[in-house]
Amino acid sequence: MWSVWLCVMSILIVCFTQWVYRWRNPKCKGKLPPGSMGFPLIGETIQFVIPNKSIDIPPFIKKRMKQYGPLFKTSLVGRQVVISSDPEFNYFIFQQEGKLVELWYLDSFAKLLSQDSSSITSTGYIHKYLRNVILNHFGTETLKEKLMTKLEYMISGRLQAWSRLPNVEVKTATSAMVFDFTAEQLFSYEPEKYPGENLGETFCNFIQGLMSVPLNIPGTAFHKCLKNQKRGIKLICDLMKERRAFPENCKGDFLDQIMKDMKTEKFLTDDFVVSMMFGLLLASFETISATLTLAIKLLTDNPAVVQELKEEHEAILASRENADSGLSWTEYKSLTFTHHVISETLRLASVAPGILRRAIKDIEINGYTIPKGWTIMVVPAAIQLNPNTYEDPLAFNPWRWKDMGANVTAKNFIAFGGGARSCTGAEFSKVLMAVFLHIFVTKYRWTKLKGGEVVRTPALGFGNGFHIQVSEKEG
Template identity: 30%
Template sequence: MEIVSILLYIILFLSTLLSLLKKQKNGIHFKKFKLPPGSMGWPYVGETLQLYSQDPNIFFLTKQKRYGEIFKTHILGCPCVMLASPEAARFVLVTHAHLFKPTYPKSKERLIGPHALFFHRGGYHARLRRLVQNSLAPQTIKKLIPDIQGIAVSTLESWAASGQGVNTFYEMKKLSFDVGILSIFGHMERGFREMLEENYRKVDKGYNSFPTNIPGTAYQQAILARKRLNRILGEIISSRKEKRLLEKDMLGHFLSFKDENDEKLSDEQIADNIIGVLFAAQDTTASVITWVLKFLHDDPQLLEAVKAEQMAIYDTNNGGKMPLTWEQTRSMPLTHRVVMESLRMASIISFTFREAVVDVEYKGYLIPKGWKVMPLFRNIHHNPEFFPNPQEFDPSRFEVAPRANTFMPFGNGVHACPGNELAKLEALILIHHLVTNFRWEVVSSESGIQYGPFPVPQQGLPARFWKEPKQSRQ
């Protein structure tokens, strides 16, 4: 018995010693790496006040100039590591994406829906992303061109007919919403569409408001509207199932999907992803088209060059009597470069949030588990090393493809926006009909940028539109 006891003690001692050595080794491993340089600001609030008391881009650029391309801060209640180089963005979003997860405030997840694909990673995310990508692939969206043209022309006609100035960004949001509805549901019954739009507007209004359940607040109203949206979408889904319609739109893809276990998506999963797609499609697309109009307005010579390119297509289509084709939208090199440069200059998605799921080492620095990680797309897009004279609007810089990972207007990696081709198609179609049939002028003297949260021209670019006489279109 004594021998057995001694052996047990020896085994226990050795196992304890090995455990201590392992911990010590791990400790030494992580002690080799230090946190990135930077400031964590005041207790609790960090540097949130500094961020929101100025243009956020100035905040990030000042930090980068002082600390370099990787630095730490504390904003919105979270310790963060900021990354301002193409290599670092690729590290987080592509090559080592498994070490990071998407992260959003719970208040926003509650409004969009917890099953929306951009809240997830792994198998579920991959399956849903493929579904959305297939729904928005070129071979699918090219069939939507006649309907998108109808929406664009109707919108422009209504602006011109009003004879008054409009908030360009707000009107572009409505246009992008209509295109989003088209891509998800195809042609929808008017009653359903009006109910969807009414309640979606309330959710949209409350999305960036202070999250509180106090009755009457924008957030509480948004929560109630989101519940109504669930019921409305439930009715639409049930109707589609009862009619056994095999539509090729996004809803059709969702309804026909089965995973490897022959499991279908639940109605709640479908509803959350519909709302998610609408959110992803609306503000970003509306923002970039608004910026395109501003940049063209501010450069008459560029506007005339774009108009000449579009008039050649207009004339080919018998004075605009024939609809645009997919091939024609692929043959607008200057207009396409204008859209690309607008995406770079405005950098609608200035950064993205990730969270380290383990302790991560990058270039000798430690990114602790649980810390937020933010690749700064705007800093990269405005880096003179990659884009000379970055504050100048110069579409010619896209005559040559940008260096890899220096231009990421739709993100990068498995969480990049799957609807980027639809967004660009929508912009090209609207520009075509705008410059060939209309004129516009900005009616506000205010310059600068406002954030809500996406960057848009001040006051949403108030502008007046009018129909151009036929004899002036040549």
């Protein structure tokens, strides 16, 4: 019996050893980039998600950049990944949509959208349709004609409400503000219909779960995300049922257009529409609110920037014939320093931990081969905090953008992605921030109460929150 058991154990050890060897040495027709695949199954996920109390490049990335260079391999949440901090390669990859790479999401994100990862990498036709319909409701023309006015009215009301509170936790408050506005444009969401339930606050810090191991275990970030997802999905499903039951109650919003198009576009199934609406909510409110919170934190710490902002916006107010008129598109475009502040905040924020693509063919780069099927992760923080591009990269210095040429930003500023898949809501995000700053610095003053420590987990967050007190200016 001992000899039998010894034989079995020997076979198991050999099989396990071979399995570990194959895990650490994946098949490749050429030479893989340097790096480690970590432990079987979990890879280097644990090291990747360790919190970092700094706005700097995450230690996981920074350490491996020094060890292996700008391109290295790893394994995250069960996927074989090549991580890139090479601006030239990233720019090339963004131009190769549909040729060498395709849009890709981690399995956690796909599960939160209740779809397989491959089913949400839209075809060219679907992507073009979605881009057009989003621009129709959030693009430049709509911003000019009606959204800027709505934004100013909404933000004014929120800031008045903040000024009546003894303590405002900025990330929570901005998340609720942006969520409510975006949801109103998407499906005429009315918060007062849901007493005692602030869906904007419910979805705070959702990105944390997107970068987690997709294990539905109580206490995990992914489990919390799934619970919030169910509430969001139910809300959208109920709204679709209501629209079908009462078609005469046309709202003229994004959902109305989608449901009208469902009659002619076969890909617009109920499941697809619900997932798409849910994804749009996440893409808008979470990223904008995190960036806006960081902007307020940076302004709080840099009074010289606040002073120049005030001067720019007060000059706008002084030049108006009608002092009570709202911010116009022409005024918005003339806010040079405000745009510098927004760009600098976006550069430092790097809200998205990584921009993902999947290789649909073997890709040759600098003597290395990225095999077909592997995920490529472009890390915005590694690009936008590169000291070779940005002097003193961790400093909040909006003035640096005065002399920043387009040739530099094209490859070294990817706050809204790149290529054909660049963020459709980029202008909306910048307008919202500009309108907020316009009202905030001209009509209010604020003081920090506590918190504000930046934490990357690897998403941008604020460890103990960021609490301020807001008050209206006199006169």
